[in-house]
Amino acid sequence: MEKDKVDLVLKDITKLPSISSVVTKVLEKLQKPDVNITDLATEISKDPAITASVIKLSNSAYYRASKPIRTVQEALMTLGTKTVKEIVLVTAAKGILAQDLNQYQLEAAQLWTASLLVAEMSSKISIHKKLGLDKDLAFTSGLLCSVGKIVLAQFFQPVMNDLRAELKDFKEPFPVLEKKYFGYTHMEVSEILLKQWNFPNELVDVAAHYLNPEASQVNPLLTSVVHVASILIVVSGIGIDIGGESVPLSPFALQKTGITDLDIQNYFTHIPDLQAGLADLLNM
Structure with a gap:
């Protein structure tokens, strides 16, 4: 059991993946109904990398701006605060998720592609099923x-042989093995990280429960949407890791979202189109 070692890392902020303070402040400002566009633009502009990314992606085919965008304020005025928030988070996520996770049998490109596809599929499902999200x-x-995997990956090596041997005949979802060997599932680590970054409770709750949406306490519907999206992407073979397809679709999530077998077939069919449409983000 590597739990003591994982605990030490989780208590040491310097050893955890970090996120720009600008991201945290932007999220805080956007939770207020009277957010000031100029103040928001000033905050984003404090981080040159995020500023450059906002301007670049705002002008990409993915976001389809109606006119050329030259500044963060123009991006906010043209695309809206929600879209710019999305761009800010995508930029921050790329810096964290675009790395190899050899222990999980994931290359950087696979992890990043899967993360974006889960995000995009979640968005498409919420629109298609008219869920009010x-x-x-x-x-x-x-x-x-999947951000918690970034932390747990570093603890695989000492237990890899035992873990692989047990995995051969293991019938339960892979997070059960994570818990056994590391004292945490990657969802629990994701929850800790997002709390550390001061993310809104809804996002923290989804990260903590996306593989067991029936345990969601904040927004079970949102968690169910992400659950279905994540399972569909894994089953399609994109971002499939050492755990394989060990987590089944939750009946609770299907009932909560109203997703049918026909819907699932339709979503599978459109995964290549989703991936093609994400080209600008995948190659940012």
Whole structure:
């Protein structure tokens, strides 16, 4: 059991993946109904990398701006605060998720592609099923679900042989093995990280429960959407890791979202189109 070692890392902020303070402040400002566009633009502009990304992606085919965008304020005025928030989070997520996770048998490109596809599929499901969820909320909720794997991956090596041997005949979802060997599931670590980054409770809750949506306490519907999206992407073979397809679709999530077998077939069919449409974000 590596739990003591994981505990030490989780208590040491310097050893955890970090996120720009600008991201946290932007999220805080956007939770207020009277957010000031100029103040928001000033905050975003404090981080040169995020500023450059906002301007670049605002002009991409994915976001389809109606006119050329030259500044963060123009992006906010043209695309809206929700879309710019999405761009800010995508930029921050790329910096964290675009790395190899050899222990999980994931290359950087696979992890990043899967993360974006889960986000995009979550958005598409919320629109298609008319669930009353903001598509940007669904997108951002799906984006960082796997971030806890970044932390746990570093503890695999000492137990890898035992873990692989047990995995051969293991019938339960892979997070059960994570818990056994590391004392945490990657969802629990994701929850800790998002709390550390001062993310809104809805996003924290999704990260903590996206593989067991029936346990969601804040927004079970949103968590169910991300659950279905994440399972569909894994089953399609994109971002499939050492755990394989060990987590089944939750009947609770299907009931909560009203997703049918026909819907699932339709979503599978359109995954290549989703991936093609994400080209600008995948190659940012």
